[in-house]
Amino acid sequence: MESISSVNSTYASTFDIDNAGKLYPIIDPKKRTSLFSLSLTMKEKVNDKILERALLETLTRFPVFNVKLRKNFFWHYFVSNDKSPVITQGELSDNLFIDKKLNNEFLFKVIYSENKISLIIFHALTDGAGAMVFVKALMNEYIKILGKNVFQTESIPKHKEKADQIFEGEDSFKKFYKNWKNGMKTKSKAYHFNGLREDSRRVNITVGTMKVEDLLKVTREKDVTVTTYLTALYIYVLQNLQLSENRRRLRPIRIQVPINLRTIYPSKTLRNFSSYVIPELKTNRGEYSFSEIIDEVHHFFKLEINKRKLTAQFSDNVRMENNPVIRRLPLFIKKPITLYISYQLGQKCQSGTLSNIGKVELPEYMTEYINKYEAILVPGKMTHSSCALASYNNEIHIAFSRTIKESTLESMFFSELIKNGINTKIEVF
Numbered sequence: 001m002e003s004i005s006s007v008n009s010t011y012a013s014t015f016d017i018d019n020a021g022k023l024y025p026i027i028d029p030k031k032r033t034s035l036f037s038l039s040l041t042m043k044e045k046v047n048d049k050i051l052e053r054a055l056l057e058t059l060t061r062f063p064v065f066n067v068k069l070r071k072n073f074f075w076h077y078f079v080s081n082d083k084s085p086v087i088t089q090g091e092l093s094d095n096l097f098i099d100k101k102l103n104n105e106f107l108f109k110v111i112y113s114e115n116k117i118s119l120i121i122f123h124a125l126t127d128g129a130g131a132m133v134f135v136k137a138l139m140n141e142y143i144k145i146l147g148k149n150v151f152q153t154e155s156i157p158k159h160k161e162k163a164d165q166i167f168e169g170e171d172s173f174k175k176f177y178k179n180w181k182n183g184m185k186t187k188s189k190a191y192h193f194n195g196l197r198e199d200s201r202r203v204n205i206t207v208g209t210m211k212v213e214d215l216l217k218v219t220r221e222k223d224v225t226v227t228t229y230l231t232a233l234y235i236y237v238l239q240n241l242q243l244s245e246n247r248r249r250l251r252p253i254r255i256q257v258p259i260n261l262r263t264i265y266p267s268k269t270l271r272n273f274s275s276y277v278i279p280e281l282k283t284n285r286g287e288y289s290f291s292e293i294i295d296e297v298h299h300f301f302k303l304e305i306n307k308r309k310l311t312a313q314f315s316d317n318v319r320m321e322n323n324p325v326i327r328r329l330p331l332f333i334k335k336p337i338t339l340y341i342s343y344q345l346g347q348k349c350q351s352g353t354l355s356n357i358g359k360v361e362l363p364e365y366m367t368e369y370i371n372k373y374e375a376i377l378v379p380g381k382m383t384h385s386s387c388a389l390a391s392y393n394n395e396i397h398i399a400f401s402r403t404i405k406e407s408t409l410e411s412m413f414f415s416e417l418i419k420n421g422i423n424t425k426i427e428v429f
Contacts, residue, residue, distance in 0.1 A: 015067055015078035017124055019173035019318050020272040024124035025069055025076040026338045031098040031107075031122050032201070033380050036355075036388070038128070038135050039092060039118040041372035046112045047146070052087050054142035055110055058134070059085055064169045064270050065125065065134055068105035073330050076124075081105055092118050093429045096203040096378050096401075110138075115371075117142075123272070128357045128375065129260050130270040136362065143369055151365055172267040173314050181319075182312035184341075187349040191242050191251035191283070192382050195404030203378055205429040206410045208398045214422045215396055222291075224298050226389075227356045230398070231255055232294040234354055234387060235281050237412045239288060250283040256353045261314070264307050275314050277304045278350065290416075347382045360392040367393065379403050385410070 017025075028034040059066050067078035083104040088095065088111045095111045098120065103109050107122040108131075119138070121131050136156050144150045198204060219229045238253045261273045279300045281293060288296070320326060326334070360373045374397045377386035385402040400410035407428075417424050 013080045017076055018171040018271045019321055021124040026335050027342045033378055034123040035096055035120055035378040037118050037120045037376040038131055039374045040370050042115045043369055043371050045115055046117055050145045051142055054138055054145055055085050058138045058141045093203055093205050097201045098122055126270055127272045127274045129262055133270055139366055167268040168270045170269050172269045172273040173318050176265050177318045178311050178315050180312040180315050182316045184316055186344050189348050190254045190351045193241050193409055195406035198403050198405055204402050206400045207427045208414045208424045210396055210422050210424045212391055212394050212396055218420055222294055224294060228298050228301055231257055231354050232297040233416055236290045236293050238351055252283055253281040253351045254278045256350050258355045275310045347380055352383050352385055353377055354387045357390045360390050374399050376401050
């Protein structure tokens with residue numbers, strides 16, 4: 001088995017962080033909120049020794065994951081990490097953080113419990129699509145070391161194949177940059193559902209599982225996509241929560257919905273390459289029915305999710321990074337500016353996030369060992385809750401995560417699904 005240090009000697013030892021990733025070390029230096037997780041429930045008990053071997057073997061194939069964070073006078077950047085990755089036993093709810101020292105400075109960590117394996121990723125490293133490639137390769141190696149038969153497929157990079165850093169490590173934001181201006185517009189403060197903060201680092205997780213066909217039956221009746229329907233339901237529940245608080249001033253409700261730009265551009269990058277759209281409900285125009293909100297979200301997505309608008313949006317960010325004045329600013333000046341912009345354009349303006357990583361397709365031999373596939377988003381400091389969903393093996397798993405004690409939001413969300421005829425199994429972690 002190759003060592004990490006010998007593999008790293010083959011590749012560049014320093015990596016620039018991609019355009020989107022540069023934000024996260026500044027706004028979340030302790031790696032508490034800019035995290036997400038991909039979790040697999042196995043059909044057999046997890047073998048921790050084999051999992052550890054599989055992780056080390058997999059990492060030798062992915063130099064873009066085998067990094068640690070450093071900073072110079074101007075920017076944060078990645079350098080190759082010569083230490084060995086560690087795996088941790090524990091429950092996901094209590095481990096959605098990354099401790100620099102305990103984790104040997106890696107920007108991801110792998111935890112396991114009785115029959116569950118979870119990859120937790122700091123968003124500076126990659127997005128959901130990039131993480132899915134790594135998880136598939138990890139599971140492929142794990143099954144192989146177990147002594148089972150594995151078969152090479154296009155969706156899983158060959159283990160012994162040299163990583164193509166030109167494509168896997170590229171900053172696709174810069175590659176597909178256009179000199180198109182979108183304009184960064186500040187917005188008013190959005191509604192945030194508040195509650196009692198959870199103790200310490202704990203993140204409460206509630207997962208609703210339903211048959212794909214049951215959900216599709218309802219969305220087809222409405223002639224909308226699953227993402228449209230669930231985003232509208234999220235907004236509808238937040239509207240009802242705000243109305244129940246009898247506020248004198250109603251705030252708009254906005255949900256951030258990430259968009260995988262690899263579906264628009266021919267990119268093979270394993271780094272961040274996602275943008276987002278933010279549908280909004282203007283609550284000062286009276287109470288909306290669920291059907292009305294579905295229409296609002298549907299038409300918003302039709303208007304906003306297109307190549308030209310999304311390109312103009314991320315091109316604004318690239319243009320800002322490339323600005324000669326900003327490039328010359330020292331990091332200690334960039335930091336407060338970035339924090340202010342992040343607050344004004346991000347945290348303050350959003351009520352929550354809904355991320356649909358879509359249908360998870362694994363090789364047939366792999367499905368014999370994996371029972372469930374879930375995605376988890378760690379909530380931001382102001383939104384307190386996030387929603388992520390993944391479809392696997394004819395089931396959809398919708399996971400709400402929250403950093404407050406109250407479970408009102410997700411209870412109302414899943415109650416509405418059940419009321420609309422979608423049989424849903426609820427699990428709380």
